[in-house]
Amino acid sequence: MTDRRGKLIFSNEDVSKNGLEKKVLTITDLTSSLLEIIMYYLVLKDNIRAFVVCKAWRKAAEYVRVVEKHPWFITFPKHDDLTILIDPLERKRYTLNLPELAGTDVCYSKYGWLLMRRSNLVDMFFFNPYTLELINLPKCELSFQAIAFSSAPTSGTCAVIALRPFTRYSVRISICHPGAIEWITQDFSFSIGFDLYMHSDLVYANDHFYCFSSGGVLVDFDLSSCTMSHQAWNEHRCPYMHNDNDEWFNMLKRIYLAEQKGELFLMYTCSSEIPMVYKLVSSSWEEMSSILLLTA
Template sequence: MADERPNRPMVRIDWSNLLPELLRLVMFRLLVKDTICASAVCKAWYESSVSCLMNNRRPWFMKYSLTSHRGPCEWYDPMQRMSYLTYIPEIIGMSVYHAKDGWLLMYKDGSSESFFFNPFTRKLINLPSCEHYNESAAFTCAPTSEGCLVFGVTNIDRDNNFVGINTLKIGETKWETTHFKSFGGLFTSKINIIFLEGLVHCFGWLDWIPVFDPSNRTLVNHMAEYDRSLELSSGCYFVEIKGDIFFVKTGGEKLRFFRLNRNNKGWSWEEKDKIDETSTIFGASCGSVCRSDLPTSLRNKLLLSNAPHPMIKTYFSDGEKYLTNDSGTPFWDRHPKYQCVWIEPPKQCIDFI
């Protein structure tokens, strides 16, 4: 029997004429490698894909074993909820001080040797040996950028509470160390370091906040008022959000947020109900970062790794309070010897994936 349906003319759809808003929504939901492939279709798709790759680079969660010499490095992309495995022999037996701009500042326990390592390009930059072992350390920007400063804290005389500040400008061959009398206690490996407004803020306590000025090598100890019922333990995060420093406390009935008020009358921790609705906090023991340029599906959330367990706990706001939903968390074992860090992948990581 003949097909009696009328012959309809083929309608040619020009996908390049999609509204830019729709294109961006599509690009946001693609894997990085698919976004790069889509950029080759036409000019409109290229412009939309570049916008996604460059302006919405979300950190990835990186986790590897500190004890295994064979275990892979695992990556988790929170936007796509995708995990990847790679083998990186250079980081076996090494720990992370700090991560920023796709680079890791690494060291071997008990050694004064440290180095920069990019786990995507595998580029390694050795640093000069420091006379004093850094308990904690951080850096201002990628070591390939002009003006990168490495900052470390050390204990000089434990009996008399003398501490040291070690700094190194990339390109120099020697660390510069300045000694100070500590009024609050010795530095530990639990110090959180935040660079803000040209100053280095050290957080290992709530009531005592050392602030170092690299320009004149001075250290000012600020005393801050705070809720005495608070204790610093696992599940505590310090993060800079749009020019303010916040302390996030987990472990109770609800998340608690405290903003550091810094003024001439004195410093204090003021409790807040929530963070900015456009912000997302990626928290880990060796540093936390806040992003406010992410797709809607990632906004107003907290993705927190509570070291030493390599798990991510996600909190989201229902408008009044923060709830937790672990359904999107990758299942990893709870072995306690892991290094966990949030790190920003390169703009084009097709070769890495």
């Protein structure tokens, strides 16, 4: 039942020394098992809203979320404050009102956190769409082509790394930590040419940041020692870029580097061509394309 203000209440009778007396229970008195049953029937956007109500609701909302579920897409329209969530397999679409993200772009996402940059290209911050927590970073007036972070910004060990190929034989790295007052920048040189424009995003694995270029060069930045190394595989230069066949010249090409459980995977795409996928095993890239086709 509800009271005159519409507040949900429950009536119960307690036996005391003085006899029967009524005790009013509110929805906050629900047991954890009942809360979990309620949360189980909520769609994702309502689960997220319930998550921020209180500690008990947060625990129940997090408990019923499906583990290992397929990923969703998140997009930010340019003309309003709505955030759009898209389930690609179920073909469902939901909207959230997150005014904190108005006029921003996603630079990187991991561990449930988004690394955002405002339209002025200087202000950067972390944002958690589940808890609505926001953590500012110092102003970033440096240009970069790839950026990533190592761990959740609340972990105490988070490092943000921005990369920009400065010349074909040098890379500029900028480092920042949540709570820092400025970015630290350092240039690194190497003997093997690195493609200035055709390369993957940064990927973090095992205390290292990696980036792979179309020339078959893997750049390796060791976070603990702040040193950089590189290795080249001529046999894994992007075939769509380095081939005498002109049919690929005007096609859209991309290089993707990904990490899964500490292992690195490389993928080349070119328009409607079949993606070429490799896995790094003992300093050698093993082709995974046939496995990809069988499991697609």
